[in-house]
Amino acid sequence: xxxxxxxxxxxxxxxxxxxxxxxxxxxxxxxxxxxxxxxxxxxxxxxxxxxxxxxxxxxxxxxxxxxxxxxxxxxxxxxxxxxxxxxxxxxxxxxxxxxxxxxxxxxxxxxxxxxxxxxxxxxxxxxxxxxxxxxxxxxxxxxxxxxxxxxxxxxxxxxxxxxxxxxxxxxxxxxxxxxxxxxxxxxxxxxxxxxxxxxxxxxxxxxxxxxxxxxxxxxxxxxxxxxxxxxxxxxxxxxxxxxxxxxxxxxxxxxxxxxxxxxxxxxxxxxxxxxxxxxxxxxxxxxxxxxxxxxxxxxxxxxxxxxxxxxxxxxxxxxxxxxxxxxxxxxxxxxxxxxxxxxxxxxxxxxxxxxxxxxxxxxxxxxxxxxxxxxxxxxxxxxxxxxxxxxxxxxxxxxxxxxxxxxxxxxxxxxxxxxxxxxxxxxxxxxxxxxxxxxxxxxxxxxxxxxxxxxxxxxxxxxxxxxxxxxxxxx
Amino acid sequence: xxxxxxxxxxxxxxxxxxxxxxxxxxxxxxxxxxxxxxxxxxxxxxxxxxxxxxxxxxxxxxxxxxxxxxxxxxxxxxxxxxxxxxxxxxxxxxxxxxxxxxxxxxxxxxxxxxxxxxxxxxxxxxxxxxxxxxxxxxxxxxxxxxxxxxxxxxxxxxxxxxxxxxxxxxxx
Numbered sequence: 001x002x003x004x005x006x007x008x009x010x011x012x013x014x015x016x017x018x019x020x021x022x023x024x025x026x027x028x029x030x031x032x033x034x035x036x037x038x039x040x041x042x043x044x045x046x047x048x049x050x051x052x053x054x055x056x057x058x059x060x061x062x063x064x065x066x067x068x069x070x071x072x073x074x075x076x077x078x079x080x081x082x083x084x085x086x087x088x089x090x091x092x093x094x095x096x097x098x099x100x101x102x103x104x105x106x107x108x109x110x111x112x113x114x115x116x117x118x119x120x121x122x123x124x125x126x127x128x129x130x131x132x133x134x135x136x137x138x139x140x141x142x143x144x145x146x147x148x149x150x151x152x153x154x155x156x157x158x159x160x161x162x163x164x165x166x167x168x169x170x171x172x173x174x175x176x177x178x179x180x181x182x183x184x185x186x187x188x189x190x191x192x193x194x195x196x197x198x199x200x201x202x203x204x205x206x207x208x209x210x211x212x213x214x215x216x217x218x219x220x221x222x223x224x225x226x227x228x229x230x231x232x233x234x235x236x237x238x239x240x241x242x243x244x245x246x247x248x249x250x251x252x253x254x255x256x257x258x259x260x261x262x263x264x265x266x267x268x269x270x271x272x273x274x275x276x277x278x279x280x281x282x283x284x285x286x287x288x289x290x291x292x293x294x295x296x297x298x299x300x301x302x303x304x305x306x307x308x309x310x311x312x313x314x315x316x317x318x319x320x321x322x323x324x325x326x327x328x329x330x331x332x333x334x335x336x337x338x339x340x341x342x343x344x345x346x347x348x349x350x351x352x353x354x355x356x357x358x359x360x361x362x363x364x365x366x367x368x369x370x371x372x373x374x375x376x377x378x379x380x381x382x383x384x385x386x387x388x389x390x391x392x393x394x395x396x397x398x399x400x401x402x403x404x405x406x407x408x409x410x411x412x413x414x415x416x417x418x419x420x421x422x423x424x425x426x427x428x429x430x431x432x433x434x435x436x437x438x439x440x441x442x443x444x445x446x447x448x449x450x451x452x453x454x455x456x457x458x459x460x461x462x463x464x465x466x467x468x469x470x471x472x473x474x475x
Numbered sequence: 476x477x478x479x480x481x482x483x484x485x486x487x488x489x490x491x492x493x494x495x496x497x498x499x500x501x502x503x504x505x506x507x508x509x510x511x512x513x514x515x516x517x518x519x520x521x522x523x524x525x526x527x528x529x530x531x532x533x534x535x536x537x538x539x540x541x542x543x544x545x546x547x548x549x550x551x552x553x554x555x556x557x558x559x560x561x562x563x564x565x566x567x568x569x570x571x572x573x574x575x576x577x578x579x580x581x582x583x584x585x586x587x588x589x590x591x592x593x594x595x596x597x598x599x600x601x602x603x604x605x606x607x608x609x610x611x612x613x614x615x616x617x618x619x620x621x622x623x624x625x626x627x628x629x630x631x632x633x634x635x636x637x638x639x640x641x642x643x644x645x646x647x
Contacts, residue, residue: 132526136582144582147527154527 005029005424012036012436014114014131016066017446021414021435029424034415036407036439038276038446045397053082053366053388058168060384063399064447066109069102069157070377072170073239074384077373079172081260082388084367090357091174096239097349098160098170099375100342103238104194105153106378107295107335107342110443111201112146115332118437119208123215124430142204145197149339152194156346159183174361184350191347195309198340202313205333212329218420219438220328220413223248225281225291226300227405229259229376234303236310236341238376244301245281245291250324252301254283259374262383262400276446279405290408293380294442295334300324305337307344313337328413331441366392377402379443403444413438485516485624486535486587488575491543492522497596497609500616501541504594507617508541512624524570526578533583536630539620540572540591549597549608552615554623556639557591588635590623592616 004027010020017038024033044063051059060075061068073095080087087095117130120138129137136143160179161167169176209216225248229241243257257265268277269286280289291297299318305311314337320330349355366388373384380402387396417438421431487508493499502520509518519531524540532538540557547553559580560573570578572591580586594612596605605613626638 133578136578140582144530147530147582151527151530 003027004032007422007424007427007432009432009435012439014117014436014440016064016444019439019444019446021439023414023418023422023424023435025424031415031418031422031424034411034418034435035273036410036414038274042447045399048394048397051394053079053386053392053394054172056384056386056394057170057172060399061168064445066445066447067102067106067377067379068167069098069161069170070375070382071384072167073099074373074375074377074382076170076172077240077375078371078384078386079373081371081373082366082368082386082392083172083362083364085173085362085364087174087362088357088359090178090354091360091362092239093349093352093355094160094175094179094360095170097346098157098175099238100346100349101153101156101160103153103342103378104339105150105157106443107339108146108150108153110378110440111332111335112143112150114443115437115440116142116146118433118440119205119212119332122211123434123437124428127429127433130433142201145201149194149197149201152190152343155190156187159187171361173363176361178358178360179356181356184356188347188350191343191350194343195340198336198343199309202333202336202340205336209333214420215434215437216327216329218416219434219441220409220416221326222412222416223326224409224412225253225284225289226297226324227281227291227293227381228298228301229374229381230302231306235306236298236302236304236314236338238342240375243374243381246301246324248324248326250300250322259381259383260372262372262374262385266400266405268400268404274407276407277404278407278411279400280408287408290412291405292328292409293402293405294331294378295338296325296328296331297380298376299334299337305341307341307348310337310341310344313340328409328438328441331443335443379403379445380405401445403442403446406442406444410439410442410444413442484535484630485512485537485539485627486531487516487518487539487541487620488521488524488528488531488572489518489541490521490524494601494603496598496600496602496604497594497606498543498599499603500543500594500596500605500609500613503605504541504613504616504620507613508620511617511621516624524572524575526570526575528570528575529578529582532575532579532587532589533585535587537627537635538572538576538587538589539623540575540589541616541620542591542593543596543599543609544593545596545599547593547595549595549606550611550615551595552612552619553593553595554619555591555593557589559586588639590638592619592623 005025007023012019019038022035026032057072057075060071063071113132116135161169227245230244231237231241245254247253265282267282268279280286281291305314370387383400385398389395421434489501489505491498491501493502505518505520557572559576594616596609598606627634
C-alpha cells in the first residue's frame, strides 16, 4: 500500500500575518483534504479585561497595523453604545471618511502589493520576481498607481488622525478634533488622481480576466451564503446599517438583521488545528452555515453603491453571474470597485456643508452595561462587544473579525484549488502558488483575528533528542 | 500623490520604533528638527522604510535619513553619504536607505543626493523613554542635521558635492 503523504506550505506568503497550509494526499497522491492553519495568536479579548472602557478604541487599534481604523471605529461605536449617546452628525461623517480612506489604502495594499504579482506576472512566475518590485519592472505605471493610491488613503488617515498607523482620533462619543479647512482642501485635491487610478486599474483587471478562466472556475467557486451591511435602501455602506444575508442564488435569506444582536444568528467554532475561530450562520448550523464577508460579499448583497462610477461597475459586476458571484477570484474586482466607491463617497462627504462643523463629540458617562459596535472593515463585517462594571472597567470582550468569518470558505477554497492543481507525485511552484493565491484573494488579516483565550487548541509534545514523541498533552 | 511636479527642498525621513526606547530616538530628533526648521523642510516619521517613501524622495532635492543603531558607542552620531544600491529588494516590509533611493531612481527616474545620520543607542527594550546616551546623541544629531542643512545652502550640486566630499574625508 502506498504511503499517505502531507504537503506543507509554510509560511503562506504575501498575506497579513502568519499561517501555513497542509495538503493531505491519499495513497494515489491525490489531494484528499486541505487545511489553512493560522499559527499566530494575539489575545486582545482577554488582556483588555480590567481596562477602562474609554481606553478601548486606542487599545483595539493596536490589533492591526493595516486596518487600525476599522477597529477604532467598531470599538468607538461599542463605546457610544455604553455611553448611550447619539454622536454629532459631523462626527459621524468624519468617521465615515476615516473608514473610507482606510478601505482605499488597505484594498490598495492587497491588490497592488500582494496580489498584483500573480495577476500581472502570472501564477507560474519566478517567485523571486513575484513581488511589488517585479510588478514595477513589468508595468511601472501599475506599480506607481498602487503606491499613489495607498498613499492617498494613508494621507487622509494621517491628516484626520494625526498619524497613519494607530491614530487615536476616533473616541467614544465622536472624534477628538474637527476637520480643518486646509486639510479638507488638501484631501479633495487628491481625489481626481485617485479616481483616475481606480478606473484605470479596474479596466486593466477586467482585461486580464480571460487569462484566468481556469482559476476563476476553481478559486473558491462554490455555493455559500454572503453577508454584508446595507443601508435602508439596500445600498453599500461601511459605517452603519443592517446586515443582509444572501444565498448562492442571490436570493435574500435574511434581511434587516441587527448587528447588535449578532449572537442570535452568528456562531463561532474552534478547531484543534488553528488559532482562528470559524464563524457560521446559526440557522444553518455548522458547517452548513458557511458564509463569506468582505468585498465579494458586500457587492453580492448590495443593490447599489450610490455613487455614479461605482454603480456602473457594480452593474457590470452583477452581470458576471446570474446568481450571486460565487468565485472568490472576483474578490479582486470587487475590491477595486469598492476603492472607486470609497473615493467617490469621501468626495461627497468632504463637500458636505456641515463637514467643517466644530461640534464633533458628545460627552457622557457610561449609561449602559453592555455595548456592541459593528462596521464594515476592508475584509468584512467587524463586531466589537463589551461589557463593563459600575466603574466603567471592561469585564468581558468579544471580537468577531472578518477573517474568522471567511475561515470556513478559505479552507474550502484551499481544498478546491489543491484538488484542481496539485498532483502529489510532481510538485511545481505554480501549483503551490495557486493554493496560496486563493488565500490572498480573501486578503486575510491574521493579526486581527486570533483573540480567544482558553478556547484555542493547544498541543504540547515532549520530544526526545532523536525526534521521537515521548508524550503529548492536548486541550 | 505624485503629481509630477517636484516640490524640492530637504526631506528628512526619521525611522524607528518609538515604543522601543532608544530605537525611537530618530522620531524625537525629527520633532526638534521640525520645530527648528518649521516649513523649510519636510519631515516624515516612519516605523520602517517602505516603498512608498520612494515617491516622497522623488520630490526632494536632498534626502536625510535619521535612524537609531545598535552599532557604535552609545550616544555616537555618524553622518554618511548614501547612494542607490543596485541589489534588488525582494521584500517590501522593510528597506534600507539605499534601496529606497534605488526604487526612487527606477520608478521616478530621479536620484536625489542623500545622507544617513545614525544615532547609537544602548537600550532597545519596551518603553518610550531614552537612555542618557541616546538623549545626548539626539542633541548632537539635531546639530548635525542643522549643520548639514546650512552647508547644503544654496541647494545646488556644488554645495551638495562639497558636503559629500567632506563627509567622505571625515571632515564633518
